Amino acid sequence: MRDSSSLVTKRLNADAVEHNFLEIVGAMSKISDPTTLFEYILDQAIVILDAENGCVVKLKQDGTFDFPAVRHHWGGYYNPSEDPISTTVLTAIIMNRQPILTSDAMADPRFSTSQSIVRRSLRSILSAPLIADNQLIGAIYVESRTEKGRFSMNDLNTIDKFSEFAANAIYKLPSQ
DSSP, X not given: OOOGGGSOOSOOOHHHHHHHHHHHHHHHHHOOOHHHHHXXXXXXXXXXXXXXXXXXXXXXXXXXXXXEEEEETTSOOOOTTTSOOOHHHHHHHHHHOXXXXXXXXXXXXXXXXXXXXXXXXXXXXEEEEEEETTEEEEEEEEEESSOTTOXXXXXXXXXXXXXXXXXXXXXXXXXX
């Protein structure tokens, strides 16, 4: 685990994130290890958006998902196979290539019948595709199980902008 001093230390709105992009993008551009980069991206997203849980999802060539970084906001890891991420939301991100915000997933008609959402009692979900050079490479996904309306339209704009920079950093990795 990395030194937490490299993390943004407060929730930021889209304008503040843009102001800090030079620092964040600069840090991302210096990371050449894929594991470290995925973890850095996720750490930044969780802190910036004040999310409870999150993951960076990488889309494999066969269309399945890989989870190179998954954790709770306090830094703990969880296993997506034991505590599944909402594949309904991820599938929508992959199909539409657009960010998704839901302030109460259990009441949202797009997601309320999803087993993973109901089983985990998910409330707020925010996710954005990772697209670089017009190629979909994955998604950033953050959630709250406890709070309805945790994420706002400003947060949607923030994750959308943040995902552009993250996707470019991932795309430039030697193995991409």
